[in-house]
Amino acid sequence: MFDFNLSTTPEICSELGRRLRARRLMQGWSQVELAERAGLSSGTIKNLESRGQASLESFVQxxxxxxxxxxxxxxxxxxxxxxxxxxxxxxxxxxxxxxRSTR
Known part of the structure; x- marks a missing residue:
């Protein structure tokens, strides 16, 4: 089980990317199909899933x-x-x- 309390920020981002990838695969979608449905590039999906890197807006999409x-x-x-x-x-x-004091 992944422990968010004991993990670094990059580890948490990577874990979230892995979880989103697992959900995409459960639905039987390719990265290209998810990108189209989210209105993003397939490169954004790849970066999110592999490295956990994306803007907050892209993540929400x-x-x-x-x-x-x-x-x-x-x-x-x-x-x-x-x-x-x-x-x-x-x-x-x-x-x-x-x-804030202005001293």
Whole structure:
């Protein structure tokens, strides 16, 4: 099992590329077919799958083309563990970041 907490950024990107490749293959699509469905070049798909390199926009286009867009909704959702955490999250949504001092 891949541990995201113990992995470097390039390792995480490569793992995500491998997972997208596996999903593409499960659907029986070639890289060219996925590229057409996502509105990208086949080189972009190749780079994403082999090295985990793509812009965020390209990554999202591929995810959507594979029918995985709903999975993005859970990525950074705040997890509420207590009422105090819920109140703190609500306050955070309404506050501005502190100003930097200009000393």
């Amino acid at each position: 591929v995810v959507a083309a594979l029918g995985l867009a709903d999975d993005l909704g859970e990525l950074f959702r705040l997890k509420m563990v207590s009422i105090a955490a819920m109140e703190q999250a609500e306050r955070a949504n309404r506050q501005r970041a502190p100003r």
